[in-house]
Every structure is written in C-alpha cells, then in structure tokens.
Amino acid sequence: MRAMRSGLLAAALLGALTACGNLDAREDGAAGAASRFEASLRATDTVRSCAALAPGTRDELEQTAELPCARALPEAGLPPAEKVRTVDVYGRQARVVTDKDTLFLSAFPGGWKITAAGCTARPEKPYQCLIKGG
Template sequence: MAALVFAVSACGSLDERRDDVTGQVTVFEQALGGEQFARMCAALAPETLEELEQSAKSGCEQAIGEADLTEAGAVRRVDVYGDQARVVLDKDTVFLSHFPTGWKVTAAGCTPREGRPYQCELKGG
C-alpha cells in the first residue's frame, strides 16, 4: 500500500511541476508579446541574465529588447526531468531550471539541429 501511495503522489508532483513550467513559459511569452522586458528579465536564470548582459554590453531590459525573439505560439509539449525542463512551442523551444525561487528560463529562441545541440538566441554560460 505504501508503494501505491508513493506512486500516486509522485505522479501528482510531476503534473504540478509540468503546470509550473508551463505557467512560467506562458508568463515569459506574454511578457515578450507585450514588450514587458523587465518581466522577461525577472524570468531568466541568473547565468542566462549574466550572459545576456555581458554579450550585449548593456542592461538586461535593453539587451532582451534587441534579442531576436519572437512570439512562439502554443505549448505543444512539456518535458520535466528533475530540476530541468524543456517546453516545445509552435515556433520555439524554451529550456528552464528549477531554483529555490521557482522555475527560471535558461535558454529561449532555440532551434533544434540534427545530431547537434539546440542553437539558442538566449542562453546561459
């Protein structure tokens, strides 16, 4: 009986994590559509934020406004593996990591490449 309870709670936990990931990507995409760059910056993982600012040699809001990111459309698939997640949308793939403060975007504007890692417009170091 204990194994059954554990299995049921683990499934619920995964569903909750998927919902949290989907919610965070939705917030990020809505902020992108509304050109709310401060909200987009707040959704970024620390290393991604740092990489963006260093490569653009400007603050996050200006840098993310100049990034080649477009609205990605509807969520098609959400994969959660421990503290990492991948969200496949109509026109983008977004990667996230879980931090004590919640899920944060580690990469966006990502395009799959046959047999190679994704090519991402926005990514951490």
C-alpha cells in the same frame, strides 16, 4: 523486523506516488512560466521578461551584449509565441515547445526560470539558442 520492512516499503511507495503526482504539477508550472515569459515578450514588458530568466542566462546575456538585460533582451530577437505545444519535465529541468520557439527551464526556489530561449533543434547536437547560460 516486519514493521521495519513495511515502513521501508511504504516510504518507497509514497516516494514513487509523490514523484508521479508531482509530475503534472511540475509540467503545469513549467508551461505556466513559459507562457508568462512569452506574454511579457509580446507586451514588450522587458522588466518581467528579464525577471523570468535564470541568473546565469541573464548574466550571459548582459555580458555578451554589454548592456543591461532590459536593453539587451529586445535585441536578441526572440520570437514571441502564443501557445504551448509540448512540455517535457525531468527532475528539475524542463523543455517547453511553443508554436514559434523552444525554451529550456530550470527549477529555482521562486519557480521555473528560463535557462535558454529562441532555440532551434539541430540533428545530433544541442539546440542552438539565441539566449542561454554561460
């Protein structure tokens, strides 16, 4: 019984430490994905930009614009940013605030993907975003 209690305690501690240890890595991952997305926007590399979008966001962009992503994305008017200012990660979701934009990301098997970009804060309401999922 004592061994079982110790095992459960060790598992709980390991889980907590793993969760804390992973936070920095997840923040770095989200910041890196946002930086690469912004770099692709600056380079007008629409193939890379579109590949960085979450599937739902890409679908919504294409359906709304009635154009393929590579043609619709430049028309969205996203402001290409240079620097990441703050990163917030909770679970599998993240918000990255850059010098010119705010992006929302979600974790996918291939890494972090952009779920919304070109976002402007509104008091007591969700951000208003130039592109987002449906």
